[in-house]
Amino acid sequence: MATYPSIDSELLRTFVAIADQGGFTKAGEVVNRTQSAVSMQMKRLEDDVVQRPLFQKDGRVLNLTAEGQVLLGYARRILKLHSEVFNTLREPHMIGTVKIGTPDDYVMRFLPGILSRFAQAYPLIQVEVHCESSAQLLQRQDLDLSIVTREPGKEIGQILRQERFVWAEAAGFCPHEQTPIPLAMFNSDCFCRLWASNALDAAGREYRVAYTSASLSAIMAVVSAGLAVTAQLQSLITSDLRILGDAEGLPQLPSASIVLLRNPNNPSPITECLADHIAEGFKL
Incomplete structure (x- = not known):
């Protein structure tokens, strides 16, 4: 039966850091070693363990060889298993649902x-x-x-985040210019829908709830197609949408808490x- 040298997990950790950071110096900062120590580790890994070149230079750019690319996949898996073993053995009670x-x-x-x-x-x-x-x-x-959205003054539990609701529509479309404005909102038990309606009523803007769903992805699909305006927490607005405000004649909306x-x-x-x-x- 063939015998192979063992691979020190610290060598693999440094190797992965080099691949992720693109060089020995930055990798040394990640693993808390000097550049010379990192170089010595990689010389040991190349010469004594895998016996293959793992890096090649293209000008100032450090790239992995084909062998290095193969080792990188294995190294990530080995380090992940290494972490799982210690987490499991050190915290055996952390098993369950x-x-x-x-x-x-x-x-x-x-x-x-x-x-x-x-x-x-x-x-x-x-x-x-x-x-x-x-x-x-x-x-x-x-x-x-449970992660829930709460109105200001009605927070219970641990506040994770506070942010405001904003109006949004698809970039390149202008459903906010229609009269009445078509809205895509959650179903009627959502207080943000009430906020949106009250704000538009106060601003004297006509609107109609054209699309409703319990699913955010469904609402966003409608909005992304340019069919309606929606009101959502700002962090949920994706890059294909644009936020609307005073310039488009839409009123500001309150903030809410995620708890x-x-x-x-x-x-x-x-x-x-x-x-x-x-x-x-x-x-x-």
Whole structure:
């Protein structure tokens, strides 16, 4: 049976840093080593371990060789498994299921990054995501954590973020110039729909709710097609839309709070760890 030299995880960590940062100097800052120490590590990796050149220079640019590209994929996987092993062994109680509720609004904007980082830290925890409106989530008793939108002065739980609602329409379209203005809004139990209606009434602008849905993606599809104006939290406005305001004769809208609710009947270390990741993710 063939025997192979072992690969020090620190060598792989430095190698990945070089690939990500594009050079030895910046990689050294990431792994907290001098440039000469990084060079020595890579010489050891090339000469003693893989016995293949991993880097090639093109002028001032440092590129990976074909062998380096192959090793990079393996290195990322090895380091990920290395992290999972230690997280599992050091925190064996972090195994189980956590249930989180959130409106559809925040699923694509915030959850991918939050759940990705959480999965890397605690790979054996199963996360159940339930998508419902804030009003529905407030009635649920079986969820460990709930992310809901609240009106000013009605915040409960931990405030994750505060931001204003804004008007938006597709770039290159002008549905706000129509009379009445066609709106695409959430269903009638959403207080932001009431805010939008009250603001337009106060400003004397005629409008009609032309499209309704419980799904943000459905609303955004309608708006992106140039069929209607919507009112949403500013962080949810995508790059293909433009924000409207005074110049278009539309009134300002209030701000709202995004809050995190914990189930007091089911506290656990798993819940608190996910809550910490959620709070950090909503800062980004």
